[in-house]
Amino acid sequence: xxxxxxxxxxxxxxxxxxxxxxxxxxxxxxxxxxxxxxxxxxxxxxxxxxxxxxxxxxxxxxxxxxxxxxxxxxxxxxxxxxxxxxxxxxxxxxxxxxxxxxxxxxxxxxxxxxxxxxxxxxxxxxxxxxxxxxxxxxxxxxxxxxxxxxxxxxxxxxxxxxxxxxxxxxxxxxxxxxxxxxxxxxxxxxxxxxxxxxxxxxxxxxxxxxxxxxxxxxxxxxxxxxxxxxxxxxxxxxxxxxxxxxxxxxxxxxxxxxxxxxxxxxxxxxxxxxxxxxxxxxxxxxxxxxxxxxxxxxxxxxxxxxxxxxxxxxxxxxxxxxxxxxxxxxxxxxxxxxxxxxxxxxxxxxxxxxxxxxxxxxxxxxxxxxxxxxxxxxxxxxxxxxxxxxxxxxxxxxxxxxxxxx
Numbered sequence: 001x002x003x004x005x006x007x008x009x010x011x012x013x014x015x016x017x018x019x020x021x022x023x024x025x026x027x028x029x030x031x032x033x034x035x036x037x038x039x040x041x042x043x044x045x046x047x048x049x050x051x052x053x054x055x056x057x058x059x060x061x062x063x064x065x066x067x068x069x070x071x072x073x074x075x076x077x078x079x080x081x082x083x084x085x086x087x088x089x090x091x092x093x094x095x096x097x098x099x100x101x102x103x104x105x106x107x108x109x110x111x112x113x114x115x116x117x118x119x120x121x122x123x124x125x126x127x128x129x130x131x132x133x134x135x136x137x138x139x140x141x142x143x144x145x146x147x148x149x150x151x152x153x154x155x156x157x158x159x160x161x162x163x164x165x166x167x168x169x170x171x172x173x174x175x176x177x178x179x180x181x182x183x184x185x186x187x188x189x190x191x192x193x194x195x196x197x198x199x200x201x202x203x204x205x206x207x208x209x210x211x212x213x214x215x216x217x218x219x220x221x222x223x224x225x226x227x228x229x230x231x232x233x234x235x236x237x238x239x240x241x242x243x244x245x246x247x248x249x250x251x252x253x254x255x256x257x258x259x260x261x262x263x264x265x266x267x268x269x270x271x272x273x274x275x276x277x278x279x280x281x282x283x284x285x286x287x288x289x290x291x292x293x294x295x296x297x298x299x300x301x302x303x304x305x306x307x308x309x310x311x312x313x314x315x316x317x318x319x320x321x322x323x324x325x326x327x328x329x330x331x332x333x334x335x336x337x338x339x340x341x342x343x344x345x346x347x348x349x350x351x352x353x354x355x356x357x358x359x360x361x362x363x364x365x366x367x368x369x370x371x372x373x374x375x376x377x378x379x380x381x382x383x384x385x386x387x388x389x390x391x392x393x394x395x396x397x398x399x400x401x402x403x404x405x406x
Contacts, residue, residue: 003031004120005048009041009055009067010034010083015105022109038062042070050078052116056105057084057091065091068098076137077129079119079321083107084186093216096182097139101323104186115323122320122329128308134280135318141174141272142222142279144236151175151219155210165209166201173239173275175219176268179204181322182212193325195348196261197268228278231289235274238359241405243267245355246348248401253346253394266331266348267355272318273311273332281307300336312336339385346391357381358399 010016016034023032033050035041038059044050053071057064068080082095085105095102101115126132143151151168154160169175176197183200184193194200201209212218222232246267250260277285288306292299300310316333331348334341338353357379386392 003029004051004116005031006033006116007041007044007050007053008032008034009036009038009053009059009064011037011056011059015056019107019109022107023113026113038064038067041067045071045075045078050075051120052079052081054081054083054112057082057095063091065094065098068095072098072137077133079116079123079136081112081115083112093211096212096216096218100136100321101181102185115320118320118326118329119317122313122317122333125313125333126309126317131276131281131307131309131314132317135276135314136321138276138280138318140218140220141177141275142232143172143174143219144233145221147172147175148219148221152213155206155213160206162202162206165206166198169201170197170243170264170268171236171240173236173268173272176265177272177319177322177324178218179209180265180269180324180328182218184323184325195265195325195328196258197265198261222279228282228286232275232278235271235278239268239271241359242270242352242355244405245359245401246351248404249351249355249398250346250348252397252401253351259348262327263348263351266328266352269315269319269324269328270332270335270352270356271311271315273313273315276314276318277303277307277311336379338382339388343385343389345389350386350389350391353382353385354395354398358402359405362402 008016008019010019013036016036020032020034023030026032033044035044038055038061041053041055045053053068055064055067059067064082064084068082071078071080080098080100082099082102083105084091084095084102092102100119103112103115123132126135147168151165151172154164154168169179179200180194180197183203194203204212222229243264244267247260247264250256250263254260284307288302291306292302300312303310312333312335316329319329319332327348330341331352334349335352335356338349341349343349360379381395383392383395386395
């Protein structure tokens, strides 16, 4: 296995020395370079390729945000992380666009290792480097214009509640993914992973959401290629239905509200890779949809044939690179093939895999033309996976929940 190349940047030599010591045990899998400033980092990037840049925010001449903006523009395939101890809100807001993740100093080395390892593992599954670079360059995921307008209108009112904001964001895959990304960073000073959308919105707060939306523009509306508007809208509707059913399945199976909310988030995000392809590769994905309309078949196989990667792989890479919890990344990566994941019991993956299969089966039986063409052949339920978890026979009760989903 080729060693990953990491570039650490900090003007404090003591910090660099500490990182060198703390990460010494990774030298067999990571080749690390330590730069005492932004200029030195740019020179290192010119001389050799790197897989990730981890930089301090506050540095003389050029700070971490500006450095990562240059990295994004010239080396888009590189994973970009801010590692900073400063808490000035203005500086943190500047880092949101160029950084994939924002971690606090002093650095939790185990957390840094975990996040980088997850991002590398997901990226290695994406065999098309151009699409991997496009994902790394993403500032935001597109939102449906109607939902984007609804959110901006609500945020311009002083009377809008946090619950109303959460309700709007819960209808949009792009917004939900971005909010979860921010909640899982040191941007809001929370330690630990956040996998529930309601918790994420609550932790960030309505004023910060207002600033991020109206001033920083962390969300964007889909305004390209009107031919893709219809399949994109169907994809949004499908994702919301899967999220709602996954939540109900988890509530029935576990009786745990937190687990059910996590399953809702996983269901909402499970097809985020399709959104990436629709927005970043519209021409190729349009051709793929046309081909599937005439020759129905497994969408993953055709995606790999035509694009060199599949939507679960792309979605898992984005979710991992943006620092979302492993449970969400697994649900996105394996929602078609859960037997390939290492599972010992009911999880978000279980709920999303079954909900996805049930929703498609329901759509096809009730209204054959309503399903997204990319998976018109239907989605088989992985019964061997359910058997391995001791859940065989539960699918009937879960399927009966489908009529309660709007």
